[in-house]
Amino acid sequence: MAKQVKPAITPVRADDYPEWYQQIIKASDLAEKSPVRGCMVIKPWGYALWENIVRGMDDMFKATGVKNAYFPLFIPLSFLEKEAEHVEGFAKECAVVTHHRLEKSDQGGLVPAGKLAEPLVVRPTSETIIGDSFAKWVSSYRDLPILINQWANVVRWEMRTRIFLRTSEFLWQEGHTAHATADEAVARTQMMLDVYARFVEEFLAIPVIRGRKTPSERFPGAVDTLCIEAMMQDRKALQAGTSHFLGQNFAKASGIRFQNAQEQEEFAWTTSWGSSTRLIGGLIMTHADDNGLVLPPRIASAHVVLLPIYRSDGDRDQVMAYTEKLASDLRGQIYHHRPVQVEIDTRDIGGARGWDWIKKGIPVRVEIGPKDIEKDALFVGRRDDDPKKKTSIPRARFLQDFTAMLDDIQQQLYDRALDFRERNTQPIDTRDAFDTYFTPRSQEKPEIHGGFALSHWCGDAQCERQIKDALNVTIRCIPLKNQQEDGPCVCCGRPSKERVVWAKAY
């Protein structure tokens, strides 16, 4: 290992994980708090990540036949009330529009005026308003399936917010489909979970477990909720995407009826599935280190930064010409379906310049000085290496191997994350061992404990509740690819047929 350097982020991960997370976001210039309670400002370096997520995921959706559309931001209160569990799940966190005008008050300030006959809820999710359209679009089995996705902002009025992970407004996609049979809808639910899993593993380099939520963790109104769960560096779980089989619940609530081939009227079977800017939080907490953000190349806001170095004006011209030519050669290359994105940083700020890009997590840094140019070589640093490790590489070879280098970084990051998860996942068979596993090991570093426990569960919600109350640990999912095995419930000892994934969670 190269010589230790002082970490760029204070505190380091091991000392105060939540504060480290905030510092990473600040140091990498991804986003910031806004003056509006719980809402964030996503800055260009952060928004570029979202653009890349949108592009990558959108292509995958479309390849399965899904088309994009757009539905109203506002949902009439009466629509939300159509599905009882659904409204119950969202009523406590709804932003409500009650007026459509501002008027001068007697005191001179502006006050809301023009009261609406029916309050409008800013969409927390769109099942009910999209269901209303589906009901109009469907009359025969020939109109099915309908496969729709929407990229949109949604609002859930959260009391405790954290940038990207839990904000009052966030950006997301929500897919909504309607089918003639339950089997087809169940297959679509599974298919979209697979899309999420593939996207998160292949683009974000985050390994995930595909599973099913227990009834108490289901989406309000769903018959079945599938999910992908990832492990963050503090060993907590992050739900990175969910796909819901809604049965006929929402079709009945919205009146999505069709005539089948036998000319009988039936309710359709629907699904919905969503993922959000929360993925960026997951990206940070999977890969970032004590020197800042670490971006997997396939999703990175930019792939490489060129750092020209010169003292004299004569040097400057030569170095800049060489740099521009290199940038142009790199931009002509395609890496994983998009042209290579190159930044050139000519700021005169000394060593802070390189550190800035380390903190921003760019995969590759290239220093270009007069001596390098003499040798027609570049001085190259990789973000997955120690920051002090830089290697001189002949320009031609660098260009030839550049996309392979990006692939190698991508793979490294995935492998490290998978290794971390495996080292912090273990089968636990007794309640005592379970309690110990999830109890902080040190007063000073309360974050260091636990991980994923693979333990038996009898299927009773009471056991879930008891463990949640005692340890703040929940069942993240029942893995889809699970081995059948007899064992005792880790809570009550009653018989169970399979182990489930228990963890603390975001």
Place this chain on the structure above:
Amino acid sequence: MAKQVKPAITPVRADDYPEWYQQIIKASDLAEKSPVRGCMVIKPWGYALWENIVRGMDDMFKATGVKNAYFPLFIPLSFLEKEAEHVEGFAKECAVVTHHRLEKSDQGGLVPAGKLAEPLVVRPTSETIIGDSFAKWVSSYRDLPILINQWANVVRWEMRTRIFLRTSEFLWQEGHTAHATADEAVARTQMMLDVYARFVEEFLAIPVIRGRKTPSERFPGAVDTLCIEAMMQDRKALQAGTSHFLGQNFAKASGIRFQNAQEQEEFAWTTSWGSSTRLIGGLIMTHADDNGLVLPPRIASAHVVLLPIYRSDGDRDQVMAYTEKLASDLRGQIYHHRPVQVEIDTRDIGGARGWDWIKKGIPVRVEIGPKDIEKDALFVGRRDDDPKKKTSIPRARFLQDFTAMLDDIQQQLYDRALDFRERNTQPIDTRDAFDTYFTPRSQEKPEIHGGFALSHWCGDAQCERQIKDALNVTIRCIPLKNQQEDGPCVCCGRPSKERVVWAKAY
């Protein structure tokens, strides 16, 4: 001209333009009204147009150094009040969030609860909330310029709405920049107007006039508003994009200060510029005809539909194989920066199938039957031709010439629109002639009158007001490339130095 066919849209353009417009949207399946007052549902065929607008425009923005970011949906009331003209301009049409929760009422229904200390306005535009961020981001002239764009939804509570043209919620982009000097901000205002003009002419095939708004038509709070104006088929004007020089008004309101190179503190100079889903309304009203929508290939939701024709199962296999191969060959081609988009329609609905695609405005239709396959030829119809005109073209030549055919359609549509505008634009020098020009020529067809009048204006807002009150005609813009010419104001006769563009407008 080929044999007349009965038009697919009733009423035709000439009889009832507003109703024709609604019928076009319905027949082409672009969008529909929603149960939420004034909000629209953009259906997949319409949303694909928006996706193409976003992609095309976004590339052009980025080429000028602009980066995307995202700011909160909600604006605290106190922010909106910071700029007096600004809040005045938007207060009458604001959706106001006053509560953040729903609770069961005594009657059992849900009612708003959790009253907010300060009401939040759903953004009608984001100058004030983005200004707040800029104030944090800028401290030195070295931090300038800041060049930001946001793709977002906005809400303006309109009383009379029309799909795409005026809706309470719409999708748009809003660019916001901050500069160290007035000159640089003015140049950026002009640059973004040029981007809009190029985009609208090159992608949407809509010719535009670049101009400046009179003071009474400026954006609330702007020092100068530039615009592009297009002529619709009912001879009314549509404002298709605006670019505002905001001076230091918003910098003062938001406190965007910087130290200049002489270490003196100054307020920054800002701009903003926007375009919206309204462009889709302009697209419809420029190109659609009595048979439905007509889509310019560079923006079309898809470029070509393949219509396989067969009677027997044996025919079916052969025709489908031939069709799939053709689709694959077409999809391998690039037209104007994107892969050719191909639809295959196998519905068994007879002649209605071809008409469906004519109504949807797809640029090229290709019929493929056993007899065509024998000759290795295709039966091709172009949307810019009469619907009955179809031509047999050898497959190889069709493939070779396909993108050139698309370019030809694109050019045809632009040329027709330009010709229409020129035929309906005239210099008018007297108030009598002006009144006649803008007075309906027939009781039965009240839409048939006027166009653009190029008439002198003295510069007095009173004259504008008088003509608006009398004829509902306004100054659309003072063209940027204008000839200096002495003449009498068409309203009051006082001297004027140039002609301006007068018209009725959307």
